[in-house]
Amino acid sequence: MTAPASVRTVAPAASDTALKINHKKRKVDPTYYWMIVPVLVLFAIFSTIPALIGGFFSFTNYAGYGDWKMVGLRNFQNIFSDPEILASYAFTFFFAIVATVVVNVVALLLALGLNSKIKFKTGIRGIYFIPMVLSGLIIAYVFNYLFSNTLPGIAEALGIAPLATSILANEQWAWAAIVFVTVWQAAPGATIIYLAGLQSISEDVYEAASLDGAGPWRQLRSISLPLIAGYVVINTILGFKGYLGTYEVIVALTGGGPGTATQSVAMRIFSGFSGGDYSYQMANAIIFFIITLIISLLQLQILRRREVSL
Amino acid sequence: MSASAISRRSILAAAGIAAAALALPACSNAKAGAVTTIRLQQGKPEVVDYFNGLIKDFEAKNPDIRVVQDFNGGNWVPGLIRDNPADVVTNAYSVTTADFAKKGIFANLADLPAASMADPKALELINSFGQYNGSELSALPFSLAAAGVIYNVDLFAQHNVKVPTTWSEFLAACQTFTAAGITPIYGTFKDSWTLGQPYGYVSGGTVDLADFFSRMPTTAADLKNNPDVSFTKDFKVATEKFLQVLGFMQKDAGSRAYTDGNAAFAKGGSAMYMQGPWALSELTTINPAIQLGTFPLPMSEDPSVTQAQVTLDMTFSIARSTPRMDAAKRFVSYLMEPAVVNAYNNKFSAFSPLKNAEKTTNEQVAGLQPFITDGKYYLNVTNYFPPAITLNNYFQTLALNKNTDAFLTTLDDSWHRVAARNA
Numbered sequence: 215m216t217a218p219a220s221v222r223t224v225a226p227a228a229s230d231t232a233l234k235i236n237h238k239k240r241k242v243d244p245t246y247y248w249m250i251v252p253v254l255v256l257f258a259i260f261s262t263i264p265a266l267i268g269g270f271f272s273f274t275n276y277a278g279y280g281d282w283k284m285v286g287l288r289n290f291q292n293i294f295s296d297p298e299i300l301a302s303y304a305f306t307f308f309f310a311i312v313a314t315v316v317v318n319v320v321a322l323l324l325a326l327g328l329n330s331k332i333k334f335k336t337g338i339r340g341i342y343f344i345p346m347v348l349s350g351l352i353i354a355y356v357f358n359y360l361f362s363n364t365l366p367g368i369a370e371a372l373g374i375a376p377l378a379t380s381i382l383a384n385e386q387w388a389w390a391a392i393v394f395v396t397v398w399q400a401a402p403g404a405t406i407i408y409l410a411g412l413q414s415i416s417e418d419v420y421e422a423a424s425l426d427g428a429g430p431w432r433q434l435r436s437i438s439l440p441l442i443a444g445y446v447v448i449n450t451i452l453g454f455k456g457y458l459g460t461y462e463v464i465v466a467l468t469g470g471g472p473g474t475a476t477q478s479v480a481m482r483i484f485s486g487f488s489g490g491d492y493s494y495q496m497a498n499a500i501i502f503f504i505i506t507l508i509i510s511l512l513q514l515q516i517l518r519r520r521e522v523s524l
Numbered sequence: 525m526s527a528s529a530i531s532r533r534s535i536l537a538a539a540g541i542a543a544a545a546l547a548l549p550a551c552s553n554a555k556a557g558a559v560t561t562i563r564l565q566q567g568k569p570e571v572v573d574y575f576n577g578l579i580k581d582f583e584a585k586n587p588d589i590r591v592v593q594d595f596n597g598g599n600w601v602p603g604l605i606r607d608n609p610a611d612v613v614t615n616a617y618s619v620t621t622a623d624f625a626k627k628g629i630f631a632n633l634a635d636l637p638a639a640s641m642a643d644p645k646a647l648e649l650i651n652s653f654g655q656y657n658g659s660e661l662s663a664l665p666f667s668l669a670a671a672g673v674i675y676n677v678d679l680f681a682q683h684n685v686k687v688p689t690t691w692s693e694f695l696a697a698c699q700t701f702t703a704a705g706i707t708p709i710y711g712t713f714k715d716s717w718t719l720g721q722p723y724g725y726v727s728g729g730t731v732d733l734a735d736f737f738s739r740m741p742t743t744a745a746d747l748k749n750n751p752d753v754s755f756t757k758d759f760k761v762a763t764e765k766f767l768q769v770l771g772f773m774q775k776d777a778g779s780r781a782y783t784d785g786n787a788a789f790a791k792g793g794s795a796m797y798m799q800g801p802w803a804l805s806e807l808t809t810i811n812p813a814i815q816l817g818t819f820p821l822p823m824s825e826d827p828s829v830t831q832a833q834v835t836l837d838m839t840f841s842i843a844r845s846t847p848r849m850d851a852a853k854r855f856v857s858y859l860m861e862p863a864v865v866n867a868y869n870n871k872f873s874a875f876s877p878l879k880n881a882e883k884t885t886n887e888q889v890a891g892l893q894p895f896i897t898d899g900k901y902y903l904n905v906t907n908y909f910p911p912a913i914t915l916n917n918y919f920q921t922l923a924l925n926k927n928t929d930a931f932l933t934t935l936d937d938s939w940h941r942v943a944a945r946n947a
Contacts, residue, residue: 279604298938366779380714382779471716477917490620494912
């Protein structure tokens with residue numbers, strides 16, 4: 215729009231020679247460079263370079279200040295023999311898998327319900343999307359209060375002894391509270407994607423199916439679900455990646471406790487900044503990065519096979 | 525075009541005026557004689573105003589020195605990295621601060637007159653973390669926050685319970701309250717850090733902490749020597765007694781947090797509360813009528829060996845690299861004057877670490893005064909743990925599972941792992 219004259223349209227019919235001639239002259243509108251270069255520079259300065267510096271320090275014994283020296287792979291060796299770090303990996307993956315499954319089941323059910331012809335559809339949709347606009351930290355603090363005070367109070371009044379103490383103080387079940395709050399917060403986002411998928415299915419298909427005698431259950435199984443399969447893949451992949459980095463909900467609910475029962479990898483990494491354990495947790499971060507990178511590549515592979523794109 | 529040129533010129537002019545305006549006071553200062561500006565790094569937000577008052581007083585007495593207070597504690601380490609740390613820094617002295625001292629960041633203050641005025645016991649605690657070059661004094665103690673068992677004076681009187689001076693008296697007191705249907709001690713271990721207080725009292729009263737931690741291995745080389753010291757061996761009694769204390773807490777202690785505890789105790793929900801002096805003002809805010817006292821938890825049958833728990837809540841250090849050493853030392857010497865030290869500690873329910881210090885006028889902590897005066901105090905055990913050990917989480921596991929051996933093994937393993945990382 216700014217400089218249309220400089221845009222050179224290469225016709226599809228243009229031969230190789232025409233392309234070569236154009237090669238030395240300006241082919242692309244500079245506007246695009248103006249859009250991309252500042253972002254690239256900012257990204258490099260604030261994300262890539264710090265990450266590389268952190269990666270370098272993972273091979274040192276740097277505490278965040280003072281003297282340091284190279285220690286080779288010692289930090290990495292120590293991580294693999296640190297039961298707490300390994301436990302945090304186990305917890306994080308367990309949590310990510312459970313949260314992904316539950317969020318998607320809940321979101322799919324919500325989307326199916328909200329997509330049907332019910333009364334006050336718009337109003338109800340709005341109510342279901344409120345959790346999405348609240349910060350995870352705020353939601354988690356509210357639920358912290360509910361789990362610690364309200365729920366035990368109700369349980370005690372009803373005489374249900376096992377629930378009379380907070381679930382957050384229970385080493386075996388604290389994770390369930392974290393999953394619950396995560397689902398409460400994350401389900402609306404996934405629901406929107408499913409709703410978009412359901413609305414993209416033409417009414418004609420359902421009409422034709424009902425003419426052929428398909429009931430609602432059959433329509434769901436044979437039309438809705440296969441046609442939104444791509445959205446399931448997207449939701450699963452985006453969700454899983456997000457839940458691997460889970461942090462604020464846990465901090466606000468249990469702080470990694472009770473004991474060390476709910477410490478996520480991200481929490482362990484962050485603890486390195488305050489603990490003089492900078493280089494050690496940097497090594498942890500590098501390992502976590504490589505693991506998530508591998509998972510992401512695998513997921514991309516699945517996406518391509520499914521022929522959907524993000 | 526011309527419009528933009530004019531505006532550019534006017535901006536330059538404005539900048540010039542501003543620069544001149546900034547330069548003027550600098551000129552007048554230079555005429556009045558060289559003024560040295562030093563920076564004080566002070567990280568306690570609640571005493572910023574108080575320190576501004578001290579600085580004003582100091583500057584009035586020392587017109588050739590100007591002091592700037594930097595109350596963002598997060599500026600200290602970046603200052604070190606830029607090789608421009610604050611000249612004077614306040615710290616709650618713990619293993620983290622000692623790490624700076626060991627790296628030679630702080631100047632030697634042993635030759636300051638204030639060093640000879642400080643209680644030798646307080647200096648011993650500072651030095652127990654290790655001294656740079658083997659003999660240097662890296663910090664001067666300014667304020668001791670003493671902690672003990674906070675008790676409800678009226679409830680004690682109502683049930684004819686005297687302040688216990690032995691372990692069995694303490695147990696008897698707890699049983700009296702239990703029999704009367706009153707929670708003896710209010711527990712808040714949903715906030716895992718609050719467990720550091722009771723564990724501190726119990727372990728400080730049964731183990732010589734400074735000695736124990738000076739023998740613990742801190743580097744990979746120490747580990748190779750296979751030292752004959754471990755939590756499993758030395759902390760077993762303390763940990764068992766800790767669980768005994770926890771047994772006197774209310775049933776839902778696991779789902780109660782610090783603020784819940786303050787509210788409950790202030791309203792008479794329990795007879796005792798194991799918190800530091802920081803909780804006192806919160807308690808009186810919730811219930812202005814409450815009568816509070818503090819006593820050190822007796823851990824044996826011999827009252828004469830009972831000690832109080834302290835933290836070196838505020839110490840002063842000077843950056844070794846400062847080019848303004850003289851001014852910094854004068855400022856620290858001023859802060860360490862008995863009048864300044866006493867006024868501060870009286871105001872903030874803390875204790876002066878100076879020899880022959882005035883006694884506290886605060887009834888709520890007066891019960892600890894005799895122990896401080898006699899130098900019978902030890903540092904809270906949590907001060908000896910590097911932050912890389914998630915000690916509070918281990919406390920919480922112990923409080924919930926009551927497995928002494930597992931707790932002590934975890935501490936040993938965790939301590940050894942951190943030591944192995946240190947070359």
